[in-house]
Amino acid sequence: MHSRFDxxxxxxxxxxxxxxxxxxxxKHGYAMMTDIGQFSGVxxxxxTLYGALARLERQGWVTALPxxxxxRPYQLTAAGEQVLRDQLAALTxxxxxxxxxxxxx
Numbered sequence: 581m582h583s584r585f586d587x588x589x590x591x592x593x594x595x596x597x598x599x600x601x602x603x604x605x606x607k608h609g610y611a612m613m614t615d616i617g618q619f620s621g622v623x624x625x626x627x628t629l630y631g632a633l634a635r636l637e638r639q640g641w642v643t644a645l646p647x648x649x650x651x652r653p654y655q656l657t658a659a660g661e662q663v664l665r666d667q668l669a670a671l672t673x674x675x676x677x678x679x680x681x682x683x684x685x
Contacts, residue, residue, distance in 0.1 A: 592622045594632035595641075596671075599656060599664040602642060608651035609633070636660065 601607060601615045613624050633654060636642040641660030645653045656664070 594628050602656040606653045606655035608653045
């Protein structure tokens with residue numbers, strides 16, 4: 581998983597954030613940015629979002645739905661859901677190990 585370290589010290593991965601947002605149902609770009617901000621505290625810029633959506637669509641992990649009033653919603657595909665499940669399982673292992681290692685003796 582490709583991640584970057586933002587100014588507040590949070591790991592942010594646009595792919596993971598977008599897939600997690602779409603796991604809650606189809607959304608257009610602004611709704612995704614709002615949802616991601618609410619559940620993660622990360623403010624995703626439109627350029628980052630739409631660039632990532634284009635990559636995710638090419639990979640078959642999301643699909644664009646017909647436009648609705650000038651807004652194009654996207655939905656998670658079955659392949660995208662599996663990628664999300666795999667990434668969450670990997671993150672769970674990292675969290676478990678990290679917590680165990682920093683726990684007081």
